[in-house]
Amino acid sequence: MFSRFFAPTVEVSAHCDLPCGIYDPAQAKLEAESVKACMTKVMDNDDPDFKARARTIKEERSDLVKHHLWVLWTDYFKPPHFEKYPNLNQLFNEATKLAGGGGGTKATWDVAVADQLLAKIDEIAAIFWETKKAAA
Amino acid sequence: MFSRFFAPTVEVSAHCDLPCGIYDPAQAKLEAESVKACMTKVMDNDDPDFKARARTIKEERSDLVKHHLWVLWTDYFKPPHFEKYPNLNQLFNEATKLAGGGGGTKATWDVAVADQLLAKIDEIAAIFWETKKAAA
Amino acid sequence: MFSRFFAPTVEVSAHCDLPCGIYDPAQAKLEAESVKACMTKVMDNDDPDFKARARTIKEERSDLVKHHLWVLWTDYFKPPHFEKYPNLNQLFNEATKLAGGGGGTKATWDVAVADQLLAKIDEIAAIFWETKKAAA
């Protein structure tokens, strides 16, 4: 059973700016899932302390989403990728805005915004894995 | 193809100490893969600047491995888990030691140590996913 | 008895993962005292801004307690220690849980929880100084 769960993660890995050449959109997705979980848990809990803690954690996790996406955009994707996927810049800009203040997950409890963020990350991940396959 | 890659990550998610109740050993694994990549890349590169940067990054990434494992050990696993898996404490202690100084990945370029660390993380992940299934 | 255990802190020192070989449970205790102080000060101050700031600081300080304890557990204590003190793993796991969310100091204003955390740290410190004396 384990191998089924982990077959994919054999290829997953963390980014570093050596660069180690290993990237994975799962890192941004992980944090975005946590942002969404903070929102949903607050719906079922009217303790003001709990909501205050969730707000701070949601802020931090949204920041991590932005960071992981920025790293992919700058460090993984190269000029040929941007030529092949003309909407890539916009996708990253919209996704990181969705994890920020203003209308983003930092400033709202609306789960729909977290879902939009997750959908953008999936769009980016789809392109990411396509480029990995093309390079294989 | 994409869905096949991401089917598992539907369940993956980041930890927060709300707790949001979502954890994934992939975070520790991601960083451990990066540690290993720093080691292997240095084998093929005798630039002293490159090696110096790899050393620092390997140190930081090893620290992240320790952090993510500590979070699982303290925040995810509960007394019944430790009863059911008597070696769980030792597994975590050994895995975090393998990512530290002394004989760990911070203090060596030996890829075998990174592989031992990855193997320990897989052992922990196997137990983790078993408990998730049992709870489902 | 406590002061006896702290006589050794004349050799106080910080941990680093060189490892520099110097550790001290006082670091975790320092942060736990601050967590308790945040709780007690809020009792005497009904300014919502003050309470909100105390909540955030209590969260950060609780995190530091966990970090300092994890470092001791992984980096200072060795297999022979765990053999000699069979409850050591449990002590660390319970202490770090007491500094976390859920029932821990991050999620409550109950000073009794901070006192339980401080008591666990004292138990760990007692074992720590015993091992230092045994090694001297």
Place this chain on the structure above:
Amino acid sequence: MFSRFFAPTVEVSAHCDLPCGIYDPAQAKLEAESVKACMTKVMDNDDPDFKARARTIKEERSDLVKHHLWVLWTDYFKPPHFEKYPNLNQLFNEATKLAGGGGGTKATWDVAVADQLLAKIDEIAAIFWETKKAAA
């Protein structure tokens, strides 16, 4: 004399993701100047310890350049800006790459690369101040 120096900074200010609505490319420029200073100082100093410290600091400062630029790109610039300045995405992507590993300031001692980075930041700053004037 002082007022002449600080007239501009009356408008400068730090970013926060409230958002507080205040941004300034000077933050990225400040760090890029530090990166360049690390490079030039090493030219005149053959102490290996000094060079090792400069390498680490150059790495950290380059990271800060990337961070400050990413914040501007995501949080300050809006869709109409990207329409009016079609090269804006590319400018930010190239500037942040110039502050990274691979061919960027993290991986080289070549002052020319720091100068290219500074020039890109000035290009971005020119557009930034144009948009601020247009909005005034």
Place this chain on the structure above:
Amino acid sequence: MFSRFFAPTVEVSAHCDLPCGIYDPAQAKLEAESVKACMTKVMDNDDPDFKARARTIKEERSDLVKHHLWVLWTDYFKPPHFEKYPNLNQLFNEATKLAGGGGGTKATWDVAVADQLLAKIDEIAAIFWETKKAAA
């Protein structure tokens, strides 16, 4: 127009403890402006979530003000400066207190406190630029 804005920043730059020998009070001022912006924006916004986020951000930005001022005080200013400007120590101590808890910007929404902090930073900056001119 741009060159007029950026003429001064030709000399501005970030601190590092190499030391790279480059300092600028603008960094502290940038963060203090952000602290003030958090206060003023809250006046026009009675959303409790917005105020809670502003409180946390104001706390972080105030911390950055303290950090940048401490760096100037320790790393840039030398004994002859303290002899020439006998009130320099007091200026830094008062400015950093104004960015702290108690009566400082962390603990209040009173814009007058942020203005006092900004005025202190300007006093420090005036002395800073005088010493730079004297050294030129």
Place this chain on the structure above:
Amino acid sequence: MFSRFFAPTVEVSAHCDLPCGIYDPAQAKLEAESVKACMTKVMDNDDPDFKARARTIKEERSDLVKHHLWVLWTDYFKPPHFEKYPNLNQLFNEATKLAGGGGGTKATWDVAVADQLLAKIDEIAAIFWETKKAAA
């Protein structure tokens, strides 16, 4: 004499900027001991990797010394203290310089510099505990 000053550390506690009102020079001392340990361990170990890691850790620990001292200087000591101890500003400025670059512990392997730093911290601690006793 030192042990007399550390008797109070039975009430050891960490600083936070609530302020929680609890401070202890032991935090700075802990990090300074670690800085010294990095230096002494390098004397007995000519492995270049070990020395490189020690250099980075020594840099980080020296930074922590500066931070903990700055906190005491700004947050604990009040105007009456500076009147009563006219050399207090200079003590803190010299101590933090000793933990910095240039002639400080970041830039040297000379244990004598770490000892000078430790001695300054003891001078500060002596004054600190006197003021605590006076306030008791």
